[in-house]
Amino acid sequence: MSDPEHPSGEATDVQAGKAPAVSSCAKRQLLAALTTTDVTIRRLDLLLSEANGQERVLATINYVASMLHHLTASAPWIALQTRLGILARLKGRVPKNVTPASSKSKFAALCSLASETRYNLRLFGLLPLWIWGAETLKSPPADPILHALTVLQVISNVIYQLLENVGYLASKGVVSKRFVDKYGGVAKWDIWSTRGWFGHIFFQFFVLWRQSVLRRQRLAAQRAAAGTVETKETKAEDSEALRLEIRAWRKSLVNNVFWAPLCLHWCFEKGIGIPDSMVGIISFCAGAWSLHDCWAGTATVKA
Template structure:
């Protein structure tokens, strides 16, 4: 960060010289020769205001950076930051190369020329390929970084399964669905890790090619991920049924006492539903070799929609 500018000095301009009047008194004149109209108190007040504004800006910046640092102290927080950066850069790239945006740029350029506010530009300058291609490169970098971070993803999945076995949910249906999700996610992560390491030359590609190649491993990895998403709809349905059943048996007094807990539970349920609804069409599209026709230009927007609520909650937690 650049150093703050030093406030202007208190010395007078070099051209201001004391002039002796006919009665032997000196009066201050400006460099232009006229009497100086600037007040020292006014200059001091302006400097103080500028200092306060600079201090406030620095304090706001410091607070934001502190919250970002707190957000990224966990591996999950770092992964979420990379994810949102990748999603937004992908979405922005497709926005800037879209026909409507180019039409708007062209119209604004024509208006500028008609009003003589801009010099004529070459016809190919409206699309601005270099900046948009850099955005796509950033999105690709974020995606690859997240692949690398997920190389350790099997460990928390193992812990998830072990915890579920040690402390199973009271509902047998939820327990079964959860264990199926654990298995599905472990298959997904193992195949993704194998494909990624083979693509980077860490694992022998001959072994991977023997079982379909890197692309096939990625494809089946995504299908295993879709298995998790598919099962999550049943988990959410079962949670809804159990919550309605529980509320029907509770007294009004009991409902009032647990109102905050119930609101938090419903909010978490809705957040999971939104996440699942957003990911389902995208994941299904990627599960099919030729896709199901989902527009690629909307992939970044929908992915961001899936992650936005969770990231918003993570950011809110950094204020505590």
């Protein structure tokens, strides 16, 4: 007989009610995961659809792979792997004759692949430099010092990109290597190419200094003319524009500060003492802010 206080059908009804609820919850979680994945893929596709986004993603892969390669090749990491392997063998989880495969060569290969892909894409780098130079000639900066610095930067970048392209194509057999060897060889061309890049970085410090001076002068003039009638909307717009201007200035300064010592290191055959293990870290830090902004720019993508 069934207990009158606990009918036999009650447990069955509760279990039947729980099953659809659990199933519905799992479906919602699956749908949310698929939606998040879809939005992420769409944002990544939008990021990679622009040249700057492609460069930032490839550079990040390049630098992170470099960091992982040097990490897995470092003595502390090898010692840790050895100790873990000994512990695993003592517990009988790994046969004695089995050696775990090292991943450092894979990271080095990925780093090399990303770097070479960036070299290939930069073969077209002279085109935007032409546009930059043409726009500078057509609409030069009002400040004569900034105008002169911009012209010098354009020239430095053209030297950098032209020498890099010729050296890279010569290393691939596209351009006569005899011509390149006549003027020092591929390694020498790479060094002079890097010196052209360092010229841009060097002049950029003066550009940032001059922009800071002009901004202070402009703000002082605005404070002197504070008696003019301004609406709250105008003040808010000016404040936001100033905030974005200062943010862009700081972003450029951070990028320059990280690249300057590394680029100077590459300007000399023997370098200036920066170890290879630090190259990936410094390079990543130089572009991290830009990567963040590029990714944030894709936030408009919706499911």
